[in-house]
Amino acid sequence: MKQSSIFARQLLKWFDVHGRKNLPWQQDRSAYRVWLSEVMLQQTQVATVIPYFERFVKHFPTVWDLASATTDEVMRHWAGLGYYARARNLHACARQVCQQYVGEFPDSVELLQQLPGIGRSTAGAIVAQAFHRRAVILDGNVKRVLARYRAISGWPGKVAVQRSLWALADSFTPTERVADYTQAIMDLGATVCRRSRPLCDQCPLRTDCYAAARGVVEHFPEKKQRSSLPVRETCVLMCYQAEKPQHIMLEKRPPTGIWGGLWSLPQCEPVQVPEDVIASKYGYQVRAIEEAEPVMHSFTHFHMRIRPLRIQLSGAASTVAESSVSWCNAVKANAYGMPSPIQALVSQFFETLD
Template identity: 40%
Template structure:
């Protein structure tokens, strides 16, 4: 254990020393038994990477396992209906990821005969695969060297190299990507990439990082200069606004009326209670619910209101086969069947 008062010089390790240090740490203390690390295939890696975007590992695990039960191969996913895909994704949020994963499967089946390419340039052509995801698939699925930069890596590198500047700015992002490429080893790529993610997720955390357990402590700039709580430079947060929403509930013994939302706006292409801009006149309030999005809070009121004939009516015991937004599903689950 290193004395907490010890402040080493902030000279960073060279790339070979750095990769050796973090990969040795990962062998002993990293995460090595996650579902997508077992029986590794490019398809399993693709699914896990899109699910893990903006979502914690613990949340993803049960979704990943259920997904593979319903769509065990990329061909199964490619031929599935959009409703079937969205039904398995519901609850994970950021639903564009599900549609991108569906498009990616179809693209890979059509363009690459169902085999994901093993190089970053071709992977970038796959729908939903950006710079980080392409690098992650190359490293994790094929064990090929590729730079990866996500939120964990940004935080780790920002502290380790003493990089100032708002973490999401183009300038800071370019600096970190340049370092990531310079420090990516040519061997043991899978373990090195996992080491960076594990260090960021379990040691170099946003709050209360475990510097005493970090294998990079002695050469970390932020630790040496007492700036661990300052770096990375945080963006000023603006107050999240609250918006109202008005939903209609037409429930009979034959089921509840649902509509499929458009491809634009929130909850695109999901099935939902009908929504109106203004509260309906002379309608009875059935209930209320709240939901927090990344950019605003929804304060919703549900009105009991009959819907004209011709609408899609779904029995409550069949709801599970439809892709619904989480707050709508929760609300419907409170209704008697």
């Protein structure tokens, strides 16, 4: 038997006993549900995704529901999952599927890849899992399994290494039971061939795994060489009015960029004078400012040190507030889609009112 057939057979045998078969997107499997789960699972673990997925499909049961939702509604249901460009692409993709394909996802990798936010691996997963046709996937879990199994050198983000991994993934993908196979290799990466402390003793591929045989599992896949991430600093302005201390000012972020389209606290640069920013942008005078403990938040390319400034305003705005500003109270706070560190600061603000 060919090595590639042995690989798939061993993996499927393991999947029949140990694979995950009760994930919410494996029930009532449709292209819409598979697509949603695949996008949510990018850079996010299964346990985190499950409650988001369940809430999301309850609120948007079909691609039509998602396409006709407002951006605010979509961002609100995504808030906390991070990597918000995914949510914007998700919304744009739903609209395109409805307009261009009358609500039916195309069943080819090539056509799926032309939709917003769908890359080659996500397209492969949709075709294999929703349409049960042979298609190849190569997400982070699969890259790790294959890089170790064949001891592939080089950082998987490099084009040449990616090419080798895709070729390997293609050669191992069977023609039958493709939906189970794709789930099996993702499950093996997530539960056995884990990033740290892989469970090689429990692995169905152990007998032929190069990295395990040579005792060099931790060297694969190679990490990207990079210097430590820079730290940026920002001040968030937790503005409230002395007369209405149970309300805090929120501001909608521009549609693109960091936290694009989400509600957040007004921000200013550490070099700016908060009183001037508040007066010029929002038309209020400042009565008192108190600085709270800073919090750290990490993005892919930098860390952000967030300095919360609790600011008591005096009187009413002298100019008309911008339409992107809203006053939020503790009851309504959950109705705003906010990034998680901002949500935590806003909750802390309301807790101190008790």
